[in-house]
Amino acid sequence: MNGEFAIDVRGMTKRFGHHTVVNGIDLQVRKGEVYGFLGPNGSGKTTFIRMLCGLLKADAGSGTCLGCDVIRESESIKLQVGYMTQKFSFYEDLSIAENLDFVARMYGIENRRETVRASIEKLGLSGRQSQLAGELSGGWKQRLALAACLIHRPRLLLLDEPTAGVDPQARRDFWEQIHELAATEELTFLITTHYMDEAERCHRLGYIAYGNLLTCGTVSEVIAGSGLITWSVSGPGLHELSMQLRQCAGVQQAIAFGNRLHVGGCDESALESAIAPFRREPFRWEKISSGLEDVFIHLMGQAKDNFAL
Amino acid sequence: MKHPRFSLGRFAGIILKEFIQMKRDRLTFAMILGLPVVQLLLFGYAINTDPKHLPAALLLSDDGPQVRSVLQGIRNSGYFDFVREVKTQREGRLLLARGDVQFVVNIPEDFSRALIRGERPAVLIEADATDPVATGNALGAIGRAVDQSLFNDARGPLDYLSVASGPVDLRIHSQYNPEAISQYNIVPGLMGVILTMTMIMITGLSITRERERGTMENLLAMPTRPSEVLIGKIIPYILVGYVQVLLILIAARFLFQVPMMGNLGLLLAVTLVFIAANLAVGITFSTLARNQLQAMQMTFFFFLPSILLSGFMFPFRGMPGWAQWIGEVLPLTHFLRIVRGILLKGNGLFEIDREIWPIALFAFFAVVVAVKRYRQTLD
Ligand SMILES: Nc1ncnc2c1ncn2[C@@H]1O[C@H](COP(=O)(O)OP(=O)(O)OP(=O)(O)O)[C@@H](O)[C@H]1O
Ligand SMILES: [Mg+2]
Numbered sequence: 001m002n003g004e005f006a007i008d009v010r011g012m013t014k015r016f017g018h019h020t021v022v023n024g025i026d027l028q029v030r031k032g033e034v035y036g037f038l039g040p041n042g043s044g045k046t047t048f049i050r051m052l053c054g055l056l057k058a059d060a061g062s063g064t065c066l067g068c069d070v071i072r073e074s075e076s077i078k079l080q081v082g083y084m085t086q087k088f089s090f091y092e093d094l095s096i097a098e099n100l101d102f103v104a105r106m107y108g109i110e111n112r113r114e115t116v117r118a119s120i121e122k123l124g125l126s127g128r129q130s131q132l133a134g135e136l137s138g139g140w141k142q143r144l145a146l147a148a149c150l151i152h153r154p155r156l157l158l159l160d161e162p163t164a165g166v167d168p169q170a171r172r173d174f175w176e177q178i179h180e181l182a183a184t185e186e187l188t189f190l191i192t193t194h195y196m197d198e199a200e201r202c203h204r205l206g207y208i209a210y211g212n213l214l215t216c217g218t219v220s221e222v223i224a225g226s227g228l229i230t231w232s233v234s235g236p237g238l239h240e241l242s243m244q245l246r247q248c249a250g251v252q253q254a255i256a257f258g259n260r261l262h263v264g265g266c267d268e269s270a271l272e273s274a275i276a277p278f279r280r281e282p283f284r285w286e287k288i289s290s291g292l293e294d295v296f297i298h299l300m301g302q303a304k305d306n307f308a309l
Numbered sequence: 310m311k312h313p314r315f316s317l318g319r320f321a322g323i324i325l326k327e328f329i330q331m332k333r334d335r336l337t338f339a340m341i342l343g344l345p346v347v348q349l350l351l352f353g354y355a356i357n358t359d360p361k362h363l364p365a366a367l368l369l370s371d372d373g374p375q376v377r378s379v380l381q382g383i384r385n386s387g388y389f390d391f392v393r394e395v396k397t398q399r400e401g402r403l404l405l406a407r408g409d410v411q412f413v414v415n416i417p418e419d420f421s422r423a424l425i426r427g428e429r430p431a432v433l434i435e436a437d438a439t440d441p442v443a444t445g446n447a448l449g450a451i452g453r454a455v456d457q458s459l460f461n462d463a464r465g466p467l468d469y470l471s472v473a474s475g476p477v478d479l480r481i482h483s484q485y486n487p488e489a490i491s492q493y494n495i496v497p498g499l500m501g502v503i504l505t506m507t508m509i510m511i512t513g514l515s516i517t518r519e520r521e522r523g524t525m526e527n528l529l530a531m532p533t534r535p536s537e538v539l540i541g542k543i544i545p546y547i548l549v550g551y552v553q554v555l556l557i558l559i560a561a562r563f564l565f566q567v568p569m570m571g572n573l574g575l576l577l578a579v580t581l582v583f584i585a586a587n588l589a590v591g592i593t594f595s596t597l598a599r600n601q602l603q604a605m606q607m608t609f610f611f612f613l614p615s616i617l618l619s620g621f622m623f624p625f626r627g628m629p630g631w632a633q634w635i636g637e638v639l640p641l642t643h644f645l646r647i648v649r650g651i652l653l654k655g656n657g658l659f660e661i662d663r664e665i666w667p668i669a670l671f672a673f674f675a676v677v678v679a680v681k682r683y684r685q686t687l688d
Binding site: 050053054055056057075078079081083085087088089090091092093094098101102103105106107108132 | 316318319321322325326329330333334522523524525526527529530531532533685686687688
């Protein structure tokens, strides 16, 4: 299985009834890459991932996943993919060790005991291995799930919101681990997340809304591709200011970022003439380079115009 | 490597997992063991199908010494307690209608004289036969009891009466169902009923539970085959089924003194087919149902005809043809014949073999449906 892509699919489509949830998505992920998959709730991320590992039948689309046909060879794909579900889906009435052992048996791992033991140790749960999985805190459940996904040494990991509900330090550790695995073991990751700091740690990104892939590329490519100009403003009464700004032609968005307001638009001169009347005391204006979040909100706004019913 | 073959390792893994989960689910486990005990006690003790000391009323129009012997005979049968004496037939009917008494025994005028003349006078017994099972044995016993008591009296001047074809004409007014059920019949039958209920229910919940808890997504994302999952889920419960069988057999032997004429080894061997059939039905329901509630409903949908049309509740030969046809399809019907045959009649393999293959066939079809219906995707 050679070729540079771990995932190379085209036109992936899924409908539930008359509702097209994933609409002709093309996606390429290089081997050893950490690929971030972003999009608002209900945009079709989970559905797309499920199609990749054969859990849902695609209504249209073709391509390969680890060199196997994504439609017809899902059995082979399953052997080489680790899929971490969005909702914890290991057995809550089995202990940590029993869950890992079960997974190891399902993949027919040689050296099962040793592998499970090592995995528990790496997880840092040696003392609690006989605790029931259902009794773990949310963050620990996520860590257990990741460990279970890695047990059969997959070549591709599909992680669906792996850090939801995980504390900041643990999230950092988690991403350290992912980059280490990607670098040393040539593992490929497709990770969905709603956190911008995590998105920035990905090698490349894809952003999907209403089932359509709106943009993809590296962080700087995505930002540059959007052509969005952003001004940041601080001062009192920002909420009223944002209401007023949103009425102005040339201002496409005015979003609160902590105690600042980001005002953006694609037409630089139109934007500048729109904000000119407000460039006075007590406001302090500053032109900044757009961030990922600015861009995603911008994309989302455009998608609403294009695809929403 | 498109279709990885059935793997013993994975199969063993699933069995092990099911065992652990069963062990952790204390409540279900307790139910599995408690259900046979409760049902046995209810059906075996509380629900007595051969009740004695049934309340009876007496309408007495003659007072001769022979009448007293007839009444004594009726009392000695143990089935009748005379709780009331009535003056008219109407009064007796009222008591029957109200359910105050189960029987009215009517001894007409001139009974003694007619008896001595050998005219076979009538004793009229009116019975409340709304529950034929309750009155059946009592009515069966009364003729013998009366004959016996008169026979004891008859040595002497009334000797000639005992040669006659029965000195008294017993007229019983009731509809009576001749195939009455006894405890011997019920306790072995309970084995089949309990297995049907628990086996189907437990496996019926197994796949729907995985789906409802979200663990199905994980199970499907792993390279498992449908047959591994389905059969792997069945195996642990076969053992559970045998635990139930042993409980019931022990109770049958020591609590109810059910005779065990046949070969117990044969019974246990045939039981395997029956348990497997029920587990297969359960697992099939499990693949058809969308949630656990539906699985439960399907279980009862299957359980009701099983219990009603198999010959457990009602005599099989008493049912209309269409009901017998349905009954013949159900595994419980055949298993009841097998278990009663082996325990009560001492049947061997030769006598029961034609009851085994319908069960096996049923199991086979159920497994085929289950494997076909088992969805390997979440759609
Ligand atoms: N089995 C299903 N039947 C019908 N509709 C479904 C099914 N699964 C998902 N959907 C719909 O498909 C759409 C996309 O869902 P999906 O779970 O893929 O979104 P998502 O991008 O993962 O969202 P989130 O960020 O909230 O996890 C939603 O509108 C959802 O309601
Ligand atoms: Mg999702």
